[in-house]
Amino acid sequence: MPLTKLFSARSRYIVVATSLSAIALLPFKANAAEPFDKGPASPSADNVDERRYGPIRQKLSDWNVMVAGGAMYAPKYEGSDEYEVVPIPMVSATIGRFTISPGGLSVDVLEANGFKVSLKGGYDLGGGRKEKDSTHLKGLGNIDAGALVGGQISYEMGPVEFSASVDKTIGGSDGLQGVLGANVSHNYNNFIFAAGASATFADENYMQSYFGVTALQSARSGLPQYDAGAGLKRFDVEASVTYMATENWL
Template sequence: MHSTLAQPLALFCLLSAASFPVLADSSQNEFSGFIGGGVGVKPKYSGAKENKTDFVPAIKLNYGPLFVGGVDDLIALGWNVVKTDRWTFALGVGTNISPRQESDDPHLKGLGDIDVTPRAFTSAIYENDYFKGGVILTQDVGGNQQGFKLASYAHLQWRPTQSLRLFTGPNLSWADSDYMQTQYGVTAAQSARSGLARYDAGAGIEKVGWEAGVEYALTPAWLIGARVNAQHLENHAADSPITEEKGQASGVLYAAWRF
């Protein structure tokens, strides 16, 4: 898929994975899901000083405990192994279809492209009337040395009416040295081509942030919403010569049809 389409799709999958409830029921083999889209704004790459604006399509399909859709920044095929009225545990495999490309920004010239690679994931999500939080673990299983990443979020949520949901809360990501070196490191060869200083990125916290959003059900089938996410690069991610701006912000306005 061309990167101009893949990047906004990956953004919306990331946003929608936390906002839409899992619709599949493990006791019923029937189709459900959502189709929608909107307008999203995000940095050109992690650490960029400039943003890009795109139309953002989104789709998630469920059949019983199986689903296809967004998990963290992956497009994934997953299985809800355990689902109760509070907890959902899932596992599966997916890929980030929009890894960083040299053509994304002039600052990346000489660094080359990051390869698309399959990643296995497992996740645990808890939700009640006032809180929703989750942890998502992903690991490169394609042999491309893109390592391990942990992403987490914790949202307080409030429903002043049956149709309206407000939510806000922190998020954090941690990654091992393989992941960090791929995203933020500069090898000797890349340094020679790009003019950036050689840099070895080690394991640690990648980003911390805060997210807020609103969703409104126009009808039982139609949902509109907006969300913003402000993050700050930390440690090796912040100190990388690839990083031009440590503060990163993204947002999306969207509408979706649920079935």
């Protein structure tokens, strides 16, 4: 398949097939009493010095940890018509305004009247591309993944949440991406129904790295040279159903 068709070069808009995933989740909260109530008989939990351990007990009670695993059926690389199954192990921990996950650290810096502003930094786990991933990429070289810094602002209005985010990749494509989206959720008994839609925009650096063909790449690959401009990269729709089996399992 010609790269111009694969990347929708004529329209300068990239259409990427959505991925499907099946994930089982195990969230749990640390119990502040557990580190002390289930220890050796001496010293007993009743004799714990609250002046020393009180703050620690309170902090442990604020932890919220989620462990999840599953699989995703998705394109081998962004824009590809070849698919593969990818395992998804996920672990995240939230304490107060801080959330730690494999992608990095997120901090809620402001939360008031339905508005929330967050800053994040970490590693672009989904970024990068290897030339060996497909014969279509022969002669185009590799794109390294890089560090990621960004921020998000969101507003909740009842069951609806609107959000806007910006992410800057440091290294690799050195690109900038922005996402505008909205989500709605509804609780019914033990079920949570949710749906959303979003549009992703990217600057020229990102688009040229992933979808353009430079003069050197053209000479190596035999593909026509193409300059990819900034604009709409992707439009996504999503839906989910969550069942709360117990307080800690969903």
